[in-house]
Amino acid sequence: MRLQEIMSIVKEYFLLALIAVMVLGFIFFLGYFIVYRKLLGGKRRLSRKHLLLGGLFTGYVIMVIGVTFLNRDSSYPGGINVSFLSSYREAWYSFSVRNWQFVYLNIFMFVPFGILFPLLHTRFQKTVWTIGIAALFTLSIECVQLITGYGVFEVDDLINNLLGAIIGYGIIMGSITIRKKGIKRSFVYFSPLLLVVILSGSMFAYYYLKDFGNLSIMPNYKINMENTTITIDVQLDDHRRKVPVYKAPGYTKGSADEFVTDFFKRMNIDAMNKEVISYPDEGVYWIRDEISYNIWFRFLDGSYSYSDFSSFDEDKELKDVDEETLKENLAKFGIDVPQDSLFQKVDTGIYEWTLDKKVIENQLIDGSLTVDYYNDDTVKRLDNHLITYNKVKDVQIKSEQEAYKEILDGKFKYYPENNMIETLHIDKVEVSYYLDSKGYYQPVYAFHSTVDGREMTIFISGL
The missing domain is CATH 3.30.310 (TATA-Binding Protein)
Structure with missing residues (x-):
């Protein structure tokens, strides 16, 4: 997704949120000033600060709902993914901007929640309130996506959203603490943000310093092979060998x-x-x-x-x-x-x-x-x-037996129903090549197979 497309989505739902806040603000005005203050004689007053923060928070919530639901239709492929950190593995193996965008946008989307919510009331400056409400909010979004089919229930989304709320909470509470108690006392609040920056920087530095890129054929999670009937027509070699990388x-x-x-x-x-x-x-x-x-x-x-x-x-x-x-x-x-x-x-x-x-x-x-x-x-x-x-050069690759062991362990990319395979028959194995994320043509093992009656090729990285 291009930056222009992201900004277009943000602009679209910002306008939606602005209109919604204006409508809700008018309804609130009628209820508070006319019904509560004049007709009922209510004495409680709301400051401009609380009105402004309440409007900002309401607009933010509407934007989140718009992005997560209104940006999709019922044809969007729903489902459930409870594999821990699978989105990170997918982004790492493909190393595409699009996949990293999904990871970081899910984090950044909840940073405003962590910033705005504690400002609504001093009670919400307690960690348990902000993080607890953020957890309930993101869990509600994921559950509605699962029920309606307007998205996928993903454990990683829960984690990323909650991490964003923690970062936002740390930013605002750290800023408050700096003014009251100094920089040293505020460090603990800024540590989640610093940790994400350090880990992200280290990961990207490691990627750009290593010889070759990553392979999108690598699995995001393991397949359950415990009850799989496996047959094979070829004799597998247990010796490693050298082949070129292009x-x-x-x-x-x-x-x-x-x-x-x-x-x-x-x-x-x-x-x-x-x-x-x-x-x-x-x-x-x-x-x-x-x-x-x-x-x-x-x-x-x-x-x-x-x-x-x-x-x-x-x-x-x-x-x-x-x-x-x-x-x-x-x-x-x-x-x-x-x-x-x-x-x-x-x-x-x-x-x-x-x-x-x-x-x-x-x-x-x-x-x-x-x-x-x-x-x-x-x-x-x-x-x-x-x-x-x-x-480029010759490299040593794993043996056919080692590659086959990864298949037995379920370490290959395939998306069976219920994460299980009933039958797997391997007809042939050969050294092939697959383009990695840096443009290198890496050696891979191609296992020509029949999986649950369906012909397919299972690729296992040779390096």
């Missing part, structure tokens, strides 16, 4: 922009006024003119998808053609199909080349290239995942 031709936003500009120039398309929508891991490039064009470019490995939207014109139809004509057309895009690529027709006018981990000296070529050919003798769509990786 690196994808990764791109920065700047180099990706240059690639896309050159791509359009080859097509004689003016790219000066191209529209760029940048995400952390990819960019979307638009040319909006009489004919619109689009490129979706992935920074990590340089793969991309291209669309010429004139394909939607009434007179345009997919057309069959021979391989050589296709290659001539692809040359205009600067694409040279590697030798030994397997060519096949997918459907009328739709063709694909695939190459399975072909090693040429210190390079490995892997992936697929799909093209759509039309009756005006042009390629109007292509999806290029045919990547050339460069060798």
Whole structure:
């Protein structure tokens, strides 16, 4: 999710909260000043400070409810996840901005609760009140999400929300304590915030200093394999061996922009006024003119998808053609199909080349290239995942037996019902490769299997 999208959501529900507070404030005005003060003769007065804090807190609660419920519909995949710290493991293994956003936004979302609630009344400055009410509030949100299906009941969300409330409570109480008792006495209140900053900084520093990235195929939690019937057709080796690690031709936003500009120039398309929508891991490039064009470019490995939207014109139809004509057309895009690529027709006018981990000296070529050919003798769509990786170095990987042991322990990524598998049959095992979060093509073991009657490949990290 881009920062602009987050700010758009915040703005939308800030306006909703503002309108709701104004309406509720008017109702409160009628009830307090007209009914309570005038008609009933009530003497109790409310200070402007308490009215302001009450309005802020009410608006904040409305914003939280809006973000957690109104931002979704009933088609949102509900469910329950009681696996402790699974969201942290998912964010770590994928190391995507999107997953880390979910973790930290769930923390930051409850920081205002911890700040505002103690200011409503001195009674709420006691830890048990603020943290207790925060726990009940976030538990209520998770329970309603579970019941309505407008979200997932997650233990991690409870923990993160509560941590945010503790941080907010520490900030406000630490600030109050500094004025009254000095910095030393306030340290205990600021310690939750300092701890989160130190742990986060250490974790990110460790990630950027280590040789390779993380693999998204790693499991967020273990699968219960106690009652699983396991059969295997292959003899597993118990010796470790050395295999290469490769690196994808990764791109920065700047180099990706240059690639896309050159791509359009080859097509004689003016790219000066191209529209760029940048995400952390990819960019979307638009040319909006009489004919619109689009490129979706992935920074990590340089793969991309291209669309010429004139394909939607009434007179345009997919057309069959021979391989050589296709290659001539692809040359205009600067694409040279590697030798030994397997060519096949997918459907009328739709063709694909695939190459399975072909090693040429210190390079490995892997992936697929799909093209759509039309009756005006042009390629109007292509999806290029045919990547050339460069060798980095040889590394020792675990044995097949060690990788198989991880399967027996349930340490692989799969989401069975009730977290249990009845039958697992392994047909074949081989060393394959998987792109990590830093753009390295890491060796993994691919166990070609049948799980509960369904064919799938189980990947286990080789490192």
